[in-house]
Amino acid sequence: MVAPRYQLAATAMYSARWGINLAGNIVSRQGYSMPYQQTQVATGDPLGNLKTVILVADEVGDFRLPNVTSLDLRVGKEFSYNRLRVNLDFDVFNALNASTVLGRQYDLRLSTANNVQEIMNPRVLRLGARFSF
Amino acid sequence: MYFYNVTDLNGNGVADPSDLAGRTCTASSPSTDCAWGGFDIANPSNVSSPNHRIGDYSTPLTHELVVGVDRELFTNFGVSANFTWRKFVNFNWRPVQGVRSDDYVQLGTVTGSHPTTGSYEVPYYGVANAPANRTATEYVDREGYSQRYWGLELSATKRLANRWMARFGFSTNDHREYFDGDEAIMDPTPQLLAGPVPLALGAYRMWMADRCSSNQR
Incomplete structure (x- = not known):
């Protein structure tokens, strides 16, 4: 498999009123190559008769899976008491609910x-709590 | 040496010597009965003519060069760029003794078509003359084989100030392998091999075309 040639990532966070933080993260990358092949090709080679032959016209990266884009969002609030801090987070992973093909x-x-x-995994909602002391 | 289908006579879940008593394994044993490796089962004590040999090889090397620059363009906002170049050399491998790509000839062509790929026509190769011992390998330098990688990373960061922060990043890369000469590859058939190395079929085909034209000359 030939890895993606490029990737974009952007992250942003805004600290709103009442200690509420709003954050987002988006990642987009090129898809992996699709190495179309034919297995069990009887070649007659004395050192290995059956081979898996790659069936691409030119470059192995000519056939690629679609670009993968994932958007994650978070709303969180921190509560603090002396040295104890509690963060309540609400996350949305794959907020776009993209169902991009990752393998064939x-x-x-x-x-x-x-x-x-x-x-891709479907949209996932997560309610989390983090304790720091 | 491995024995298969051993009966656990005393039921203790362990293959005890008594469970294996009477079992033999020879060169003529069926493959479902036992297996062995790393020695000549017909002459286990023979150390004078090992099946495999170690030739000249050196430690694989990775040359790396990284150039980076960081700059604060405005208050609380900076950009950075990094360029990475790597050259991987001194690979070693374990091919069949004395067999390299110039021992291979085209034996046929895989042809067909599929709605996704369209029609395809890919040659496959095999050795013209099989070596006397097909299992004898050698651990040697992979002459003429190398890899090259370059990567570029760009980022922009607005640090947390005025209640907000943000970061943007972009990266791109190109990782290829090169076969410069007959010693660099054994079987020229385009195959998907295990490992993280990308298949640079373009480079491979250019080399094959050059090799074929050289042979024709």
Whole structure:
């Protein structure tokens, strides 16, 4: 697998009134390459008959999965008493609820070739508490 | 040496010597009965002519150069840039003894088509003359093989002031492997091999084209 060639990331936080913090994080990157291949090619090679042959026209990165973009958001508030601090956070991961394809069946020998095998996790909400002392 | 299908006679969950008593393993044993490795089972005490040999090799090296610059453009706002260049050399590997890419010839072509990729036509290769001992390998320098990486990272940071902060980052990279000569590769068939190294088929094909034209000359 050929890794993404580029990635963008942006993070921002705003400290609002009453100690409430608003934050967001967005990451976007190029998709991994899709190494379409044919397994169990009978080549007749005395040192290894069956081979998995890459089936790409030119560069192995010619076929790529779509770009992956994920947006995470947070609303949090901190309560403090002497040295004790309590942070209550409400997070939204994958706020856009993107279902970008992360993996396919690349073996064109199979009838399931190119079927989707993995997508992004769905939107996740998390209510968390952190104690610091 | 491994024995398969051993019966745990005393039921203690351990393969005791008594469980293995009477079992033998020879070169003619079926593969479902036992397996071995690292020595000649027909002559286990032979140390004069090992199946594998260690040739000349050196420690793999990574040369790295990083150039970075940071600058505060405005109050509470700065930018930075880093460029990284790496050259990976002195790889070693364990190919079959004496077999390199110039021992391979094209044996055929994989052809077909798929709605996703369109039609494809990829040559595959095999050794023209199989070596006498196909399992004998050598641990040597991988001559003519190297990798090159470069990466660029840009970032802008607004530090926490006036109740807000932000950071923006961008990175890009290019990591390729190079095969300069017949010694750099064994089987020229484009295959997906394990490991983090990207397959630079463009570089590979350029080398193959050059090699084929050289052979024709």
